Every structure is written in structure tokens, then in C-alpha cells.
Amino acid sequence: MLGLRLFDVRGDGALEIAARPVELERHVQAVVEKNMELLIGVRFLASEYSTGLVHGGRIDSLGIDENGSPVVVEYKRGRDAGVITQGLFYLAWLTDHRAEFQHLVRDRLGDAVADQVLWSAPRLICVGEDFTRYDVHAVREIRRSIDLVRYRYFGNELLALEPVASVVADGAARGERRQQRAVSSPAVRTEAGGVSQLRAALEEVLLGFGDDVSCVDRKQYRAYRRLRNFACVSHAHQQEVVVTLRISPKDVELVPGFTRDISQVGHHGTGDVELRLRTEQHLRRAEPLLRMSYDAG
Known part of the structure; x- marks a missing residue:
């Protein structure tokens, strides 16, 4: 500075x-x-x-x-x-x-x-x-x-x-993940390998934006933040990866099945735009939106 x-x-x-x-x-x-x-x-x-x-x-x-x-x-x-x-x-x-x-x-x-x-x-x-x-x-x-x-x-x-x-304190996110696993259904615990790999690839992108990125788990989502959350990844979906972003729906092109305005919809996590990722191609397509949210965080 x-x-x-x-x-x-x-x-x-x-x-x-x-x-x-x-x-x-x-x-x-x-x-x-x-x-x-x-x-x-x-x-x-x-x-x-x-x-x-x-x-x-x-x-x-x-x-x-x-x-x-x-x-x-x-x-x-x-x-x-x-x-x-x-x-x-x-x-x-x-x-x-x-x-x-x-x-x-x-x-x-x-x-x-x-x-x-x-x-x-x-x-x-x-x-x-x-x-x-x-x-x-x-x-x-x-x-x-x-x-x-x-x-x-x-x-x-x-x-x-x-x-x-x-x-983030050692064990903070791990402690919440243990709690999340304890209350999860068998379907959540046996998440499909492709979705699990997509989550890992998404995390690599989010953490790669800067040394100031940290994350913390809640029962419903994992939050990636700088000072504020900029991406929240839901724990509740097994067939796709659902992410909420801290950007305005007015600033993005809303594509059915890919991006959605959730500013008037009740949801867990922070943000007004929802992303739904099912393939690595979707992740590559989403990277500019993820960066935009990081910059706003």
C-alpha cells in the first residue's frame, strides 16, 4: 500500500x-x-x-x-x-x-x-x-x-x-468438516468421483487467486474469503458443484442451467449469483466470474 x-x-x-x-x-x-x-x-x-x-x-x-x-x-x-x-x-x-x-x-x-x-x-x-x-x-x-x-x-x-x-486457525475447517460428515447422509458421503475431482479443481482455482485467500467450512457450505466471502461451495449437491458468488446479477450474462440470479431466493452462503458446474469445461467457462467475485471480495 x-x-x-x-x-x-x-x-x-x-x-x-x-x-x-x-x-x-x-x-x-x-x-x-x-x-x-x-x-x-x-x-x-x-x-x-x-x-x-x-x-x-x-x-x-x-x-x-x-x-x-x-x-x-x-x-x-x-x-x-x-x-x-x-x-x-x-x-x-x-x-x-x-x-x-x-x-x-x-x-x-x-x-x-x-x-x-x-x-x-x-x-x-x-x-x-x-x-x-x-x-x-x-x-x-x-x-x-x-x-x-x-x-x-x-x-x-x-x-x-x-x-x-x-x-485460518489450524483445525478450524477440519473441525467443521468432521461435524458435516457426522450429520451427512450416505449419499453425501459417497459423492461421485467426477464431482469430487471437480470440487478439487475448483478449490485449486480459488486458492490460486492469491495468498490472501482462506477458507472455512460450515455445515451447509465451504466459504472462500479474503476479508469477505467471495465464493461459497454447497455441500448438499452430489451430481454437480453449486457455487454462490459475490457479484451482481446485472453484471453477468445469466445462462439457464449455468448461472442464476438468487438475490431474491433464500439460500445458504454469501452472494447473489449461483453457478452450477458439471464438467471441467464449465469450470473454465466460470473462471472470469470467479475472478470477478474475488476482486469484489
Whole structure:
């Protein structure tokens, strides 16, 4: 992000919009909290949440992501490795206070959301002006679900966010897959080999888009995400691979049997466009749409 330059190209010339440091850390926090679902795919629950007299701290922001994972968000100006260790302290507190968190979710978002909290993959999102390569290496070694997000202001009205690193805790997805297998029917467990190979080929494409791609399993789907989900692959189909994408139906050609507008249809996972893949030719045809969704994530 430090090398990013932004230009206004309206008219015949190009005018560079200079980056500027944020004056107050709290300003970034206020902007993110007000637009949290759009910016980082997290539903806002609470600001400056007290961890009580014993722990003596305040979590900058608490939320729950689109897969049901609890989320701690911490903000810092400049380069401050302490934001990661502080965030991990709060993440540990959160996992030790599950009932309190679920009560908060139930109070703010209702019983249905509270009953679907995914405790196998609680997340820490650190939002800072910059991170070092040592920070990136550290979060990969820690092996907890951590996202590092770099921000930069341009002019008075433009905010840029850049995912720097995204790591899913060891065992998070595996734990959900074990749960999914335990409740699956024999038909799901004996999925046809061709579809299984197609799923593997699809995963290779999705993970190949960038080092910032991670995935997490829910009972109904596997989500591939950057900061937000960009593709959700259903577990429920054995004759084809069904994927939902975070793109607008208005931006794609809808082809019967291949792409479908599901913006007004109840479904699991994130996205308004559904893909149905039955062959590797379908997968090759779908790659531009998968890339479009990744870019939007």
C-alpha cells in the first residue's frame, strides 16, 4: 500500500491525490464501525466492549462475520506490533466467555444468528496504517484466524483498505468438516468421483487467486474469503458443484442451467449469483466470474 498512488483522471489530465496520515485512531474506528459489513464483511455488535474488572480491557470492536464466526477488531495508527498481541489477548478472553458473546448476539441480532455462532473459527482483524514482514510472518506462525488490514486515507474523502495477510486457525475447517460428515447422509458421503475431482479443481482455482485467500467450512457450505466471502461451495449437491458468488446479477450474462440470479431466493452462503458446474469445461467457462467475485471480495 505504501507504493499505491491514486489519480483523478476526470477531464484531459491526471491529478494525483496525495495520501495523508489519519489524525486520530478513533476516526478510523468510527468509519469502519459505521460501515463494517460493507468494508470487512462483519456485522457490528459493540464498540469499546469491556472485558470486566479482572481482565481490565476494552475490545475496540466486536462483531460476527457472514459465516457466523465471532470477530474481534483492533485498530492502530502507524506500525505497532502490539496490536496483534493485544488482539490475541482479547480473542482468548472471547473464547472463554462464549455465553456472554452469544447473549450479546441474541440481544442485537436475534436467536437465529446466536444459535449459529461458529466457535471453531473466532477471528482477529487488525486494522493498521502499516505492517512489517515480521508481522505477516508472526500471524502465520501463530496459527490463529487473523487478518491484517492496511488502511490509507487519500484527500479528505477516500479510504483504501488492503488485506495484507489472512490466516485460518489450524483445525478450524477440519473441525467443521468432521461435524458435516457426522450429520451427512450416505449419499453425501459417497459423492461421485467426477464431482469430487471437480470440487478439487475448483478449490485449486480459488486458492490460486492469491495468498490472501482462506477458507472455512460450515455445515451447509465451504466459504472462500479474503476479508469477505467471495465464493461459497454447497455441500448438499452430489451430481454437480453449486457455487454462490459475490457479484451482481446485472453484471453477468445469466445462462439457464449455468448461472442464476438468487438475490431474491433464500439460500445458504454469501452472494447473489449461483453457478452450477458439471464438467471441467464449465469450470473454465466460470473462471472470469470467479475472478470477478474475488476482486469484489
